[in-house]
Amino acid sequence: MVALAAHLALLPLLCGADPRGQLQMLEARRRAEETAARLLREQESSVLDTLAEAESALAEAEAEWRRVEAQRNEAQASLARATEEEAAAAARQEARLAELRPRLLARARAGSAGFVPALLSAPSLSELVKRRYLLDRILSRDLALLGAARAAREERERARTERQLEASRLEALAVEVEERRADAQARREERETLLSALRTARSFHERAATETAAQARRLEDFVATLPPPRASLSPGAPGGDFASRRGRLPAPAPGTITVAFGRVVNPRFNTVTVQNGIDIAAPRGVPVRAVAPGRVVHAGWFKGYGNLVIVDHGDGYHTLVAHLGAMRTAMGEAVEAGTVLGTVGDTGSWKGPFLYFEVREHGRPVDPRPWLGH
Numbered sequence: 001m002v003a004l005a006a007h008l009a010l011l012p013l014l015c016g017a018d019p020r021g022q023l024q025m026l027e028a029r030r031r032a033e034e035t036a037a038r039l040l041r042e043q044e045s046s047v048l049d050t051l052a053e054a055e056s057a058l059a060e061a062e063a064e065w066r067r068v069e070a071q072r073n074e075a076q077a078s079l080a081r082a083t084e085e086e087a088a089a090a091a092r093q094e095a096r097l098a099e100l101r102p103r104l105l106a107r108a109r110a111g112s113a114g115f116v117p118a119l120l121s122a123p124s125l126s127e128l129v130k131r132r133y134l135l136d137r138i139l140s141r142d143l144a145l146l147g148a149a150r151a152a153r154e155e156r157e158r159a160r161t162e163r164q165l166e167a168s169r170l171e172a173l174a175v176e177v178e179e180r181r182a183d184a185q186a187r188r189e190e191r192e193t194l195l196s197a198l199r200t201a202r203s204f205h206e207r208a209a210t211e212t213a214a215q216a217r218r219l220e221d222f223v224a225t226l227p228p229p230r231a232s233l234s235p236g237a238p239g240g241d242f243a244s245r246r247g248r249l250p251a252p253a254p255g256t257i258t259v260a261f262g263r264v265v266n267p268r269f270n271t272v273t274v275q276n277g278i279d280i281a282a283p284r285g286v287p288v289r290a291v292a293p294g295r296v297v298h299a300g301w302f303k304g305y306g307n308l309v310i311v312d313h314g315d316g317y318h319t320l321v322a323h324l325g326a327m328r329t330a331m332g333e334a335v336e337a338g339t340v341l342g343t344v345g346d347t348g349s350w351k352g353p354f355l356y357f358e359v360r361e362h363g364r365p366v367d368p369r370p371w372l373g374h
Helices: 002-009 019-043 047-110 116-120 125-200 202-224
Strands: 256-259 262-265 272-275 278-281 287-289 294-302 306-314 317-327 340-344 355-361 364-366
Touching: 047 125, 047 202, 202 272, 202 294, 202 317, 294 317, 306 340
Parallel strands: none
Antiparallel strands: 256 278, 262 272, 278 355, 287 340, 294 306, 306 317, 317 340, 317 355, 355 364
């Protein structure tokens, strides 16, 4: 299959196309198919399982990257605080020294005799006692200033040591962040390589299409196991009757319907699949909202559908949104129309980011388009 694709791709070379560009395209395709084949051989699993493994590894790598990035931000804040504390300690030390400096100069001028001449020159005993008392006060004050200066110096040294430690930690975290970022990028490239092979290699595409159809049947079985249909959320309450909303439901996310409900023929490989819902093209990260009041009966991973949320609207009606990048709800949560269920993503998808949307009536998928307002 790969050899045939290579020979077919060589035709533009013979027709005068840019040889360098064509060879680069062939080389990229070859690498993509070889990597995908290697991944499948190593795991001995299905295409969808391999895609799920690649997505899980990517999610873990990105989570680790975010964790180390948060530690680096904390280290930056700690370094800033340590730097401020060192500057404050240095200012306190300088203030103590400035206060002590005149006294030290006075002592230096007094020479080795110190204050003895002042004591001996006292005209009376009472004056001698008074001078001795005042000199003791001066000495006590000088000792206190010396102690304060020494403490300020020690505090400055501690602050400097802390700043140096934080700077070293920040430097190490910066290196680790780059390593984690590189790991996440490698995981992303591995996933993109697999997706490239699925989109360009017929054998992988057909396997993925077959497994997707099987997963659609498993999803149908799963929906059938959900709790029995409930009555309307609140009889007579606005929006309580889901059936009355036919033709007036808002789209779960703004976008264009790119794949309709029912039988779909792939234009590239001529493969046929059956869609139980619709594909809505929307940018990654766009909020996905509940189309009507209900209760979340599933919020989690489902093979082939990625992050999947199912809402029970009562009277046997369910809506499903799949391939979410993130989920903003949990099983059992009551939701209103417009409640954010998650964001558009590409989990479990080999088509790229988009939103998959289903409406089910008593477990049977129905075309969502007649239900949506225009």
